[in-house]
Amino acid sequence: MKVRERLAMAAAESGYSLPTISAACICTILLLWVAQRWWTRRKWSLPPSPPAWPVIGHLHLLAGGMPHVALAKISESYGPILHIRLGSVPTLVVSTAELAREVLFTHDKTFATRPFFGCAARLKGGQDSGLAMARTGPAWSELRKISHAQLFTASKVKAAMPIIMEEVEGMMEEVRRYAKAGQVYNITKGTSLLLENIICRLLMGQRLHEVSDLRLGSTLKEKVQEGVALFSTRPMVGDFIPWLGFLDIMHKRRIDRWIDSLHALLHRAVATRDPSPGRPKDFLDSLLLAGKDYNNIKVVLVDFLAGGVDTPSVTLDWAMAELLLDSKAKMKLKEELMKVVGGSSETLVQEEHLPNLVYTKAIVKEILRLHTPVPLLMPHMATGDCEVVGYNIQRGTRLFVNVWAIGRDPKSWGDNAVDFYPDRFLEKSEQIDVRGQNFELLPFGSGRRMCPGIPLALPIVEVTLANLIHSFEWSLPPNYQVDMKENLGSVLSRATPLLAIPSIRA
Numbered sequence: 001m002k003v004r005e006r007l008a009m010a011a012a013e014s015g016y017s018l019p020t021i022s023a024a025c026i027c028t029i030l031l032l033w034v035a036q037r038w039w040t041r042r043k044w045s046l047p048p049s050p051p052a053w054p055v056i057g058h059l060h061l062l063a064g065g066m067p068h069v070a071l072a073k074i075s076e077s078y079g080p081i082l083h084i085r086l087g088s089v090p091t092l093v094v095s096t097a098e099l100a101r102e103v104l105f106t107h108d109k110t111f112a113t114r115p116f117f118g119c120a121a122r123l124k125g126g127q128d129s130g131l132a133m134a135r136t137g138p139a140w141s142e143l144r145k146i147s148h149a150q151l152f153t154a155s156k157v158k159a160a161m162p163i164i165m166e167e168v169e170g171m172m173e174e175v176r177r178y179a180k181a182g183q184v185y186n187i188t189k190g191t192s193l194l195l196e197n198i199i200c201r202l203l204m205g206q207r208l209h210e211v212s213d214l215r216l217g218s219t220l221k222e223k224v225q226e227g228v229a230l231f232s233t234r235p236m237v238g239d240f241i242p243w244l245g246f247l248d249i250m251h252k253r254r255i256d257r258w259i260d261s262l263h264a265l266l267h268r269a270v271a272t273r274d275p276s277p278g279r280p281k282d283f284l285d286s287l288l289l290a291g292k293d294y295n296n297i298k299v300v301l302v303d304f305l306a307g308g309v310d311t312p313s314v315t316l317d318w319a320m321a322e323l324l325l326d327s328k329a330k331m332k333l334k335e336e337l338m339k340v341v342g343g344s345s346e347t348l349v350q351e352e353h354l355p356n357l358v359y360t361k362a363i364v365k366e367i368l369r370l371h372t373p374v375p376l377l378m379p380h381m382a383t384g385d386c387e388v389v390g391y392n393i394q395r396g397t398r399l400f401v402n403v404w405a406i407g408r409d410p411k412s413w414g415d416n417a418v419d420f421y422p423d424r425f426l427e428k429s430e431q432i433d434v435r436g437q438n439f440e441l442l443p444f445g446s447g448r449r450m451c452p453g454i455p456l457a458l459p460i461v462e463v464t465l466a467n468l469i470h471s472f473e474w475s476l477p478p479n480y481q482v483d484m485k486e487n488l489g490s491v492l493s494r495a496t497p498l499l500a501i502p503s504i505r506a
């Protein structure tokens, strides 16, 4: 018998009308739901939480594309540790340096894994075939070790410097051409191209746009951009509300098509490579020599392209934007470069100058504090129950660390926390570093899951910024204003391209 007929029978037998019985049923369901939530909260002693909606939980609070800002606002009312529900997924959000230490240091092991990602699970070889989205385990651990040994040790970074400097020099030549022609230069595009070239050459010995397959009519650059958009702009509904997973059918098809075309494009580059043992030329050689499966290799290459290109390039873009707005800081940087590097406008700032460029380093730290490229880190997940500052956190709870809010917390950074003030790193905050030891500044995260790319990212950003400022004077095009509005895609970038007119330094 259908529910409607049952209700009609009950109404006839009890003497109450059908609408009254329906209203009573709905009230009972709501009461049970509230009681269940209350009981869970009591039993688990959960952190504070704003009121949630049935089914979607707190998802509506994050609509609008700036979850780091929305969560920082909620924390102003509910405190720096929150327990929210994204659909049916319990999620812990922390927004102070002390709490970041709790979850990324004290409970580092518990929170080191990644949650299940429906889109990553569709990769050939599954979610754990790569590095960035893989759950902790022997496969992830081995890939971290291989990538550290082949890309990020001091000797590997030193060996990578000629490639980095060749690309930086190429960019400076390009800017010089614009300067001679008095033309407007697109800094956003220029820094992005530089990073694509450097990272792809270190990974595969070719620039990103050179990795292409004419038969397939596409380049790896297009495929990576397509993938970043697919994975970052539209989450899977089923990852948050499993019973609504059917809404992802079209999205899953698009992801499957993208994965097939990516694998086809990369296949030739990987399968035709014959590395010489003992002398790997690039990262791809190292992965092949380590006996990694082709599917594995392709996903790892894309992980490094997706993780290693946009983060340093937006850091450079934000730095140039802040310096275009702050002539005092720009002058101070120029003075440092004249003192340490000197020479003519064609003299390149080199790696060996970096240890003495303290103000350049202060500017890069300040940019990573104020415009941190990954504002909530990547999602972590608890692999066991644990207690965080007296609250019980259940296994399976997702974790967001709001490093954007932590970087702007007046308790750590004083009254000028939201201002661009690089001198703070020469004064009171001199000892604070970005490498995961100081929890008030975590642009790369901290602990087991911390970004492995720091040793490569910092010299690239520092040497490029120093060269852009040492060789050129920069002015704004007529009627153009630097737009500091944020846009969150795969990383936190500025919303519009940065344009400026270079001229050659006298």
Ligand code: HEM
Binding pocket: 131, 132, 133, 134, 144, 199, 303, 304, 307, 308, 309, 311, 312, 315, 373, 374, 377, 378, 379, 443, 444, 445, 446, 448, 449, 450, 451, 452, 453, 454, 456, 457
């Ligand atoms: C300014 C530059 C960079 C910033 C700010 C940055 C930031 C981050 C952050 C916040 C994470 C997530 C940490 C977490 O979940 O706790 C991460 C992960 C990662 N980054 Fe970076 N990154 C940068 C450059 C690079 C570079 C140059 C590479 C490689 C060439 C790279 C490769 C990766 C990889 C593979 C992961 C995933 C690690 C894992 O899950 O085990 N990053 N990065």
